[in-house]
Amino acid sequence: MEKYEVEITEYLQRIVEVEAESPGDAVDIVEEDYDNCNIVLDYSDFTGKDIEIYNPNKFIPKLDLLMDRIDKYNRDSESNKARTQEELAKTISTYANELLECYKMNDNADLNDVEEKLAEVMKYCLQMSMFLKLDPIEIINNKMDKKEEKFN
Numbered sequence: 001m002e003k004y005e006v007e008i009t010e011y012l013q014r015i016v017e018v019e020a021e022s023p024g025d026a027v028d029i030v031e032e033d034y035d036n037c038n039i040v041l042d043y044s045d046f047t048g049k050d051i052e053i054y055n056p057n058k059f060i061p062k063l064d065l066l067m068d069r070i071d072k073y074n075r076d077s078e079s080n081k082a083r084t085q086e087e088l089a090k091t092i093s094t095y096a097n098e099l100l101e102c103y104k105m106n107d108n109a110d111l112n113d114v115e116e117k118l119a120e121v122m123k124y125c126l127q128m129s130m131f132l133k134l135d136p137i138e139i140i141n142n143k144m145d146k147k148e149e150k151f152n
Helices: 023-035 062-076 085-101 111-131 136-151
Strands: 006-012 046-053
Touching: 062 111, 062 136, 085 111, 111 136
Parallel strands: none
Antiparallel strands: 006 046
16 A cells, blocks of 8 residues: 655635724735734634645746746757747737637627637747746736835
């Protein structure tokens, strides 16, 4: 008989009402209360559980694993070596246009075609962010901050 490491994760959740100037301030207030043990979750806050075979890579963010996979593929693939910023931008544009083509005939595009084209656009966007040494999460959050400022 074999031995297995099985991981049990419990989820606790509580909705806390707080008065604040903004959503960000509300989160900060609750986070401070939580850190100072003014809010302590217990068995009554239980919302669910996961029981699964232990995966030591579980806490490596999925995006990091994906970017490592893309990087390895690019290093191993002759067709993806020595790309320039311009080539990557053109490739992104090409696949974005192919994605748009999925909707030329009607609004109900084939989901499999959309998934394929969207995956290519996203893969090359991530590849370009790696090429430029930009953190995709950071640049998207920065852009969202700018967009949100316009509406506040």
